[in-house]
Amino acid sequence: MPTAASNEAINGIVDRLRGCVGSDTCRLSPEGLLGLITEIFVRAGVPAGPARILARTCVHAERDGAHSHGLHRMPAYLATLATDWVTPGARPRVQESASGTVLVDANNGFAQPALAQAMPLLTRKASEAGVAVMLMKNSHHFGALWLDVEPLAEQGFVALTMVNSSSHMAPVGGTKPVYGTNPMAFACPRDGRPPIVFDQATSVMAKGDIQLAAKSGRPVPPGTGLDKFGKPTEDPAEILDGGTLLPFGGHKGSSIAMMVEILAAALTGGNFSWEIDKSGYTNAHTSRAGQFLLCIDPRLSGENAFAQRIEALARTLMESGQSRLPGDRRHANRKRAEDEGIAVNPALLLSWYDAPRPGPA
CATH class of the missing domain: 3.30.1370.60 (Malate/L-lactate/L-sulpholactate dehydrogenase, NADPH binding domain)
Structure with missing residues (x-):
């Protein structure tokens, strides 16, 4: 279960979001958003450990600009968790x-x-x-x-x-x-x-x-x-x-x-x-x-020059006119999010946080 310190941090984030209601966006640090989304998953019935892993999946996608797999997925996660289709506390x-x-x-x-x-x-x-x-x-x-x-x-x-x-x-x-x-x-x-x-x-x-x-x-x-x-x-x-x-x-x-x-x-x-x-x-x-x-x-692999060969490949691709390598844009978005925070819709996050969570049918 979350510690008292984490509860205090989450309460601070929630208060900040409530103060932003009426605005289209509010910026949260990636770690702050991760704590809040973890708590939302816990309230939906997911044990704390798996909840943080699932929250990381959503928050890191949002942080890196993959919005279709970020917070956009939360309503579907929560709707699914309100059923018994998936076992949130399953033991692999x-x-x-x-x-x-x-x-x-x-x-x-x-x-x-x-x-x-x-x-x-x-x-x-x-x-x-x-x-x-x-x-x-x-x-x-x-x-x-x-x-x-x-x-x-x-x-x-x-x-x-x-x-x-x-x-x-x-x-x-x-x-x-x-x-x-x-x-x-x-x-x-x-x-x-x-x-x-x-x-x-x-x-x-x-x-x-x-x-x-x-x-x-x-x-x-x-x-x-x-x-x-x-x-x-x-x-x-x-x-x-x-x-x-x-x-x-x-x-x-x-x-x-x-x-x-x-x-x-x-x-x-x-x-x-x-x-x-x-x-x-x-x-x-x-x-x-x-x-x-x-x-x-x-x-x-027996190929001692693997790292050098990868760099030769990357250099050749960029010299050919390719503008970026796969993953570069995500890393740029990640740095921006770490510097400036992640833009979120405060009313939407609060609706997830405040919603009653019935147990599985």
């Missing part, structure tokens, strides 16, 4: 399999706390063998995926992860959702610099970005999705109302989405995207699916 089961394999059963809990429990074993195996893989099932992943691999790159590992989710995307040539947006994230360390990190959906746009476009009344680019009649549309509301997203690059993105289903669902034992049935949980938003994570220790 982590076990060794083969010498380079870690098996994780999240027991219908959130993926990030389960990953945090598995991480020491995963990194130890990767350090010993040069490579290790984590296979997770029965997990709910609802946040930015790059947050799972960036810490590994900061420790010197190369990491690749992917998850599947509820069906929102049609395969190439199809008109009905089969795949999730099936994102993947990759992170690579650099010598004395922030890691190279990318996180991308296999759909033309992530569902969260579609939701933000619908909320603001903005059209989406042609080729983003179909309406419920299978016709192309640039209206994000029509895509969300019984329509479907489309894979990027046609058959190329569709093939990658299939690969994610194979690695994150078939290999782990998790649900395929089309097997996730929330029909009895109309207010639930998370997906009980799977996650695949590959962790490589380049220090054991």
Whole structure:
């Protein structure tokens, strides 16, 4: 449970937000916002440890400018937690399999706390063998995926992860959702610099970005999705109302989405995207699916000049005219947030904080 000191800090943040009501925004430090969002998750029934991990997922995405996976996700988290679709206090089961394999059963809990429990074993195996893989099932992943691999790159590992989710995307040539947006994230360390990190959906746009476009009344680019009649549309509301997203690059993105289903669902034992049935949980938003994570220790690859080769690659890309490397914009946003604070809507945060939290039905 939060300490008296943390309660005092949270009360101070809440008082500050109440003083900002009437203004569109109020700025909070990343650590202050993390404490408040943690408390909101605790009030929603999540134990303190997992609550802080989930809060970090939302706050760090917001801090780094990934708004579709930041505070935008909080209403969906809270609506889901008001049901018994997900088990907020689930105890993950982590076990060794083969010498380079870690098996994780999240027991219908959130993926990030389960990953945090598995991480020491995963990194130890990767350090010993040069490579290790984590296979997770029965997990709910609802946040930015790059947050799972960036810490590994900061420790010197190369990491690749992917998850599947509820069906929102049609395969190439199809008109009905089969795949999730099936994102993947990759992170690579650099010598004395922030890691190279990318996180991308296999759909033309992530569902969260579609939701933000619908909320603001903005059209989406042609080729983003179909309406419920299978016709192309640039209206994000029509895509969300019984329509479907489309894979990027046609058959190329569709093939990658299939690969994610194979690695994150078939290999782990998790649900395929089309097997996730929330029909009895109309207010639930998370997906009980799977996650695949590959962790490589380049220090054991036999290539002693790895760091220098990465810098040669980065230098060549920038000299070719590329304006930034993957992850650079997030790190710039992160520094700005640390210097200036994170802009938040005070009335919205207070509505989450003050709302009564009924227990699971």
